[in-house]
Amino acid sequence: MIEGPEIVTCAQMRAMESAAMGSGAISGLNLMTRAGRAVAGQIRLRWPVAGRATVLCGPGNNGGDGYVVAQALAQAGWSVRVLGGPPRPGSDAAAARARWQGDVHPLTVVALRAGPAPDLYVDAILGTGLTRPPEGEVAALLAHLAQADIPVVAVDGPSGLCLDSGQILGLPRGAPARDALRAALTVTFDSPRPGHLLEHGPAACGTLIVADIGLEPFRVLGPTLPRLTALWPRPAIPNRRPLAGHGPWLRKQQSAGGHKYDHGAALIVTGGPGAGGAARLAARAALRAGAGLVTLAPPQAAMAEHALPPDALMRRAIDDGPALAKALADRRAMALCLGPGGGVARMLALLPPACAAARPMVLDADALTALAQAPHPLPPSCVLTPHGGEFARLFPDLAQDLARPGGPGKVAVLRIAAQRIGAVVLLKGPDTVIAAPDGRAAIHSDAAIPWLATAGAGDVLAGLITGLLARGLPPFAATCLAVRLHGQAARQHGPGLIADDLVEALPAVIAAWR
Numbered sequence: 001m002i003e004g005p006e007i008v009t010c011a012q013m014r015a016m017e018s019a020a021m022g023s024g025a026i027s028g029l030n031l032m033t034r035a036g037r038a039v040a041g042q043i044r045l046r047w048p049v050a051g052r053a054t055v056l057c058g059p060g061n062n063g064g065d066g067y068v069v070a071q072a073l074a075q076a077g078w079s080v081r082v083l084g085g086p087p088r089p090g091s092d093a094a095a096a097r098a099r100w101q102g103d104v105h106p107l108t109v110v111a112l113r114a115g116p117a118p119d120l121y122v123d124a125i126l127g128t129g130l131t132r133p134p135e136g137e138v139a140a141l142l143a144h145l146a147q148a149d150i151p152v153v154a155v156d157g158p159s160g161l162c163l164d165s166g167q168i169l170g171l172p173r174g175a176p177a178r179d180a181l182r183a184a185l186t187v188t189f190d191s192p193r194p195g196h197l198l199e200h201g202p203a204a205c206g207t208l209i210v211a212d213i214g215l216e217p218f219r220v221l222g223p224t225l226p227r228l229t230a231l232w233p234r235p236a237i238p239n240r241r242p243l244a245g246h247g248p249w250l251r252k253q254q255s256a257g258g259h260k261y262d263h264g265a266a267l268i269v270t271g272g273p274g275a276g277g278a279a280r281l282a283a284r285a286a287l288r289a290g291a292g293l294v295t296l297a298p299p300q301a302a303m304a305e306h307a308l309p310p311d312a313l314m315r316r317a318i319d320d321g322p323a324l325a326k327a328l329a330d331r332r333a334m335a336l337c338l339g340p341g342g343g344v345a346r347m348l349a350l351l352p353p354a355c356a357a358a359r360p361m362v363l364d365a366d367a368l369t370a371l372a373q374a375p376h377p378l379p380p381s382c383v384l385t386p387h388g389g390e391f392a393r394l395f396p397d398l399a400q401d402l403a404r405p406g407g408p409g410k411v412a413v414l415r416i417a418a419q420r421i422g423a424v425v426l427l428k429g430p431d432t433v434i435a436a437p438d439g440r441a442a443i444h445s446d447a448a449i450p451w452l453a454t455a456g457a458g459d460v461l462a463g464l465i466t467g468l469l470a471r472g473l474p475p476f477a478a479t480c481l482a483v484r485l486h487g488q489a490a491r492q493h494g495p496g497l498i499a500d501d502l503v504e505a506l507p508a509v510i511a512a513w514r
Ligand SMILES: NC(=O)C1=CN([C@@H]2O[C@H](COP(=O)(O)OP(=O)(O)OC[C@H]3O[C@@H](n4cnc5c(N)ncnc54)[C@H](O)[C@@H]3O)[C@@H](O)[C@H]2O)[C@@H](O)CC1
Pocket: 013, 014, 016, 017, 031, 032, 033, 035, 058, 059, 060, 061, 062, 063, 064, 065, 125, 126, 127, 128, 129, 130, 131, 132, 133, 134, 135, 138, 155, 156, 189
C-alpha cells in the first residue's frame, strides 16, 4: 500500500505508554529517561560545542523529560540552568527532578530574566497534557521565548501547541501565529502526532525529529482506530516503517498487458468556450500519471479550442447528459474527472449520468458546487477534492466544527465527511488532509511549499488522481500517491512555479521514485 509513517494521536500515545508500563517490561521513568536522552542527543548533534542551556520544566511528564535533558547536557559539559514548576509528589517527573543535581529556579519570567542569556532554551513546559490555553506565568514565559532571539528546542512539541489539532491554543483558528513560539527544533517520540503537521504545527515546530524510545512493541492500534499516515514530511524514524513501495505503479508494472487500454483510459470533461484551460491541465497530468489514453470532452462549441498540443490528448464532444451517458457506455472510458473549469450549470447536467455510470471518478471545483446544490448519491470509487470554500458548501455543519477553536480538528472532521458522503475526501490547503469512508486518513503538509498555491495547481492534482484511478489504483491509494507526486513536483521545481510546470516536473519525480 502507498502509505507513509504512522501518525498517532495523543490518546493513542498514552495508550502505548500504558501498555508498555503495564507489560512490566519498562517503567515510566525508563521511558522518560529515553525521551530526555534522545532530546539531549539531538541537541548535541546540532550544537556540537557545549554551551549554555536554560531548561524550562513544567509540572507534568513533559517537565520530567526536561530534567533528564538537563542532566544529560550537564554530563556532556554544558552549563545548564533549570527552571521548574513543582511536579506531583511521587510522579515520574518528581523522580526525574530528584535526579537533577543542580539548582531548580522558579518557573517564572523574573527567574528567567535573572540568569545569563543562554545559547538555547529547552521548552519542556507542556506536551501532550495541554488542556487549556496557556495563561498567567506560563503564557508570559512563552511570550518571552517567542520574542527572544535565541533558538528554542521543544520537547515533544512547542508548549501551547495542541498536538492533536495543530492549533496554538488561545489563537483564533487560521490566525497567523506570528507572535507565537517557533521552535528551531522539535524532538517528539515514537511517531509524529497530527498537530506536528497540521495548521500552526509545521511553523511552530521547526525541524521535526522523531526519536525511537522503544514503544513499537506496544502499539495498540485497535480496529476502532484506523490508520493515519504522514505523506509529508517523512520524519526519519530509525530502522522501521519505511515508506511502502509505489515503484511498480510508477513503472507501470501493474498492468496485465502492454496495450494502451491496459493502462487505463480517462475522460476529462471540460467547460464551455474559453474555459478549457483547467481541464487541459488535468488531462495532461492524467497522461503523465500513466493513464494509457486521455480524452478531453468539451461541448461541440469549444472543440476547435482544443486542437492544440499535446497531440497525445484525444477529443470527443459532449454537449449534454445523454451524450455523456453514451460516451460512458464505451467500456474503455475507465475513469472520469468532472469539475475543473466546468461551469456549474454544465456540471449540474452531467453529474447524474456520470454518477449512474459508476466509474471511478474525481469531482473537483464546479462539480463540487453542483453536488452541493443538487445532492446526488455517489457511486463507489469517488474522490472529492474541495478547498475550504467548496468543503463549506458541501458540509456546512462540519465547516463550522473546523472553524471552532478547540474543535475536533481536521482529521476527525474529514473522517466524518468521507463517511457521510461515501467517498474519499481530500481537503486542500497549506495542509492537505485525505480521509476514506472506512476511516483511513493521511496528512501532507504543504507548509514548506507555499509556491504550490498557484492557479491551476488543484486542476493538476485532480488530473493526477484521475490518471491513477484509470490505471486501477483504489481511490484512497490513488489520492495519496497523487498528493505525494504533486507535492514533490512542487518541491523539486521550487519557487516561480506555475501549474504547467507541475505537469512537466512529473517525469523527473517519477524517475527518482521508481
Ligand atoms: N505518553 C508517553 O508515551 C510518553 C510521554 N512523555 C512525556 O510526557 C508528556 C506528557 O506528560 P503529561 O501527561 O504529564 O502532560 P504535560 O507534562 O504535557 O502537562 C501536564 C500538566 O500541565 C498542566 N497544564 C495543562 N495545560 C496547561 C496550561 N495551559 N497552563 C498551565 N498548565 C497546564 C496540567 O494540569 C498538568 O499538570 C509528553 O508530552 C512527553 O513529553 C515521555 O516522558 C515519554 C513517553
